[in-house]
Amino acid sequence: MTTSLKHINHYFWLTLVALLMGAPILIGIWASLLPTADIAAGHLTSTNISLNNYIAAIQTTPVLRYMANSFIVAILITAGQFVLCTLAAYAFAFLDFKFKKQIFALFLITMMLPFEAQIIPNFQTIRVFGWLDSYAGLTIPFFASAFGVFMLRQAFLQVPDELHEYSQLIGLNHLQFLFKIVLPYSRSTLITFGLYMFLTHWNDYLWPLITTFSDSYRTTQVGLKQLQAQDTFSNWGVIMATAILILLPTLLILLVGQRYFKKGLNTGGLKA
């Protein structure tokens, strides 16, 4: 086989596999543009495409409200984690204190404990606090993240000792050292961290499912279940349009953040 023939063969298979992998999304997008009547009749090859389903989704369902809720929740959690994880990671990377090893182990142990096993008491706690169906209940339990602390500590440890020593020579205090040297130095990890945490909590399902009861606080992923249940298999066009709307921010973040995710993978792996 000649080289160019080999290449054509290579690209043919690649394209085929890529189409297969992308099919669920591509077909979803296509269906979201078709009238529900055509879908229901099995006419997926219809050419009656329009944005009507999207207009209908926005006008007749609370999807925008859901998205706003998810956006607020994901941003609040990301910001909260950013503050708390940065502080803890700073202590583990730059301070000496009693029981440091043991406390770090305590953080790591929480990564072994599945959230699924904590939901029952957590639900009760939130109820006692009066945080059911509220942003506080949706976000505050996630403000601490052992994984985040671990990831940021790894990044902070990359700051050269000499820079730490230099900062002491010129008299920086902890917060100045953190803000003027450590954080700018760890910029790309922080971006990865932010995008990753946003994405993770944009996708949260179980906790909002249990703790939200109204459209005022219901998030997208749970909202999708709500819509699907109400419309039980009747209005496919609108359901698909909603799903694609919810998918858009995810795809956007993946596209923007791709190089950061790749870097993150190289510096210690992502996945809580």
Next chain:
Amino acid sequence: MYIKLDHLTKQFGDTAVLDGISAQIQEGEFFVLVGPSGSGKSTLLRIIAGLIPASSGSVFFDSQNVTDLPPKDRHLTMVFQNYALLPFMSVADNIRFGLHNLDLDATEEAKRVNDALDMVHLTELRDRKPKELSGGQQQRVALARAIATKASLVLMDEPLSNLDAQLRTEMRQELVQLHKELGMTLLYVTHDQVEAMTMGERIMVLNDHHIQQVGTPLDLYNHPANKFVATFIGSPKMNMFDATVDALEHFATLELTDANQHSVRLPLPYDLAAGAYQLGIRPEKITLSRSASAGSFPVRVMAVANLGRESSVSLVNNGHEFIASVPEQYPVPENQIVYATLPTDAADLHFFDEKSNLAVNNKGVPEKAGVLDGIA
């Protein structure tokens, strides 16, 4: 500002890193701390900076005890091996950042930055990021940052060891020049004895947690206090021979043999007690010739390293290897037999006590380490 180190020790856990360090560094001196890696020289520098606490002992700046003072209050600056530049700041901003705790007004700050940049010839690169500079240029930025603070004490930790050989030689000259112009007290840590010898006004040799000797470069070269300093300073290294002294007959018998298979004997340049010694002789003090003469002994040439204007000749006699430096090109093939003559001058013969490894002077009493310039 002068510096006094008073019985400093440092332990990390159970490991001793520094022990009994006492010395005095004069105002405006270019003072070099030299020693092999692990000798504690960087630790000592950091104790002086206040970055690492000493386990015991004190540090004085002039008459002030600064042992418990945080680094920022010691009014010193430091230049690091890896430069410690902030990658996300421009050259000028890095230098300005170094002025952080001086509370200067904006005009003075700008002037200092400009002057420092000018001094290290980096004015055109002021807006570049460190990444866009060569290693040598980055080191100049680090220097400029130190210069701009106008600190009267500058500590340097192996600042040239990441540069290539040629640039390193150039930078040595520049640093010496800079020190002359600015007149600050300069403490310089290096593992490279050539660097120490070419730059330092005085040198402290550290090994095995202890001060081995403090002195001017020529002091160390001509009067090494012990076997370690003798072999550490100078390249190629000082040769060491086993020697047995016969006090009555007033000569030393070496484990070398002459043409008649007799032991080589050297007349003693000064009185020494009878016993076993190590005799140190610098390679350039051994003369070689093609023909035998009185006092010479035959040696076999093992290898010749031709350096152009001089040659190091590796020789062997009676199973003992040593080196002679010849101030010329030396086109002698391997395995050729030539004749070596040892010096007889008192100044060229360094006897070391076999047990303590300390140099013995012409009265036969071992000298104490560091006595030359220790604390008075």
Next chain:
Amino acid sequence: MELHKNPDNPLLVPSTAAASTKGRTLRKTNAALWFLLPSLVILAIFTFYPMIMTAIESLFSTNVRGELAQFVGFSNYAEIFSDPLFLKSLVNTFIFVITAGLGTIALALFLASMVSDKLRGNGFFRTAFASTMGISGAVASVLFLFLFNPSVGVIGLLLKNIGVKQNNLVADPTGAMIILVVVSIWMGTGFSFLNLLGALQSVPDDYYAVADLAGWSSWQKTWKITVPMVSPTLFFLLVVEIIGKFKTFTEIDLITGGGPDNATNFIAYKVYTDAFGNRNFGIAASEALVLTAIIAFATWFQFRFTERKVYYK
């Protein structure tokens, strides 16, 4: 520079590592406490407390409001391990986790090896293959529910056309399991793909150059260079995928609801239904602890392993 003017605030003490006097050490310990306290408080309330409560609840019977009723020792555990439904759930969970885990890694490895060399256009395909990473379980569920729908979905219609009678897979125990496995593989591939791609590309070219000089065949090169170099990553990913798939919840809730006939009532879902559906909190808590034990073991395994991997670097 107002920040460093107030020495009483522990966050504002100099960032000095040196601390020769007792006083300074003490102040530094305080500073560390302030840095750690916010995280520790949240962890204490929302991780350690509930974990301990779950452990306690698993030893009690509970009333419908979830309040502890009576201490029953280990009888909740005895009950779940003699309950055929729980055992079935456990077995099906393992079948799902192993199939989906291996499937994800295999597909990711296949994709990564297709685009690991520096051919033109591979960059585009890399982005395409990585793009399923981060898609939520809910969106994926809706997309696949549509695909597998017996009357309107592409796959449902395809099955019908090739003569499969039961083309409503969701209604069939095996079919439901297959859908969940497919969705799980599809969602997990992007992450594993990116990792494996990195591993493949980080094998130094020199190794292959040496092998070429020694005249090795490409088969030899694959088995003696590529596989050993990539196997740490493969192993790492396998553990990570397994942990992730043990926690699968969203897709079950949206696609199968645990059915049909409890065929997809995997353990994480069963905890939820027993607690919030059947209001049997004691039982749910002991099931949750079984899940915790499995995941803790896998995570511990991964920590040990990652530590070694880092060490070898």
